Amino acid sequence: MENNIRITNDKVEVVYLPFWAGCMVFGSGLMTVGGLFILFYGVPTSGILRAFFGIIIGIFGTLFFGSILLKVISVLLSGRAVFTIEDGELKGRKKAIPIREIEDIYWGGASSIKYIKVKTLNNKKIKLSTYNLVSEVPVNHVIETYIIPHASPDLKSNWEKRKQSQELNKISITK
Known part of the structure; x- marks a missing residue:
């Protein structure tokens, strides 16, 4: 990772x-x-x-x-960077979103072609593609470590809800 x-x-x-x-x-x-x-x-x-x-x-x-x-x-x-966090912004190859303006961030796409969907406080939806070159684990780690601490309360609550529902799904699958 x-x-x-x-x-x-x-x-x-x-x-x-x-x-x-x-x-x-x-x-x-x-x-x-x-x-x-x-x-x-x-x-x-x-x-x-x-x-x-x-x-x-x-x-x-x-x-x-x-x-x-x-x-x-x-x-x-x-270049090797799929996306970057710099100066309080989440930057893709072509787009930059201030972290404070992010309302929700989640994985989208089919299992074969994954990307990150970002919803801003202005209800804009932005897609940051990983081109299947990076797995979910390091991306989720970067989101939790470098984006969530500086994020809006909406993003923090949405991320926690999604994380809890994923844990519940894992528990129900193993039963």
Whole structure:
């Protein structure tokens, strides 16, 4: 966990590990190549029905995994920090939110593509993507250690409620 958190002077960064980035690039790259292989090799050499399904699978596979590959590569080229806490602000790659203005912060997205959703006191909803390069454990640690102590009372109560409900879910699952 501590490998994902870089602390310097007045700055806390959540960074990805090269191994995770390599896995994401390899996996999404392999699936993109697989989609292209189906489109350009499998479809022309097969019958009508198989070609029809090959076109559908190839196009969706190439578009989905290709977009993930491009996003991950853009993150890799922009630096190792997925998000940063500096000068009282939570900063993503493109957005910065003052910590005092955060009303709620929680995980969103499907289990395969996770991101952090931030709701401000002005009812703005901002999405900070982790690009699946950082797990929930170090992110939650940074939120609890560096954001919650400086946060608004609304965020503190919302975070505690969510934490308690997760603990109750864990207890009910183990029974």
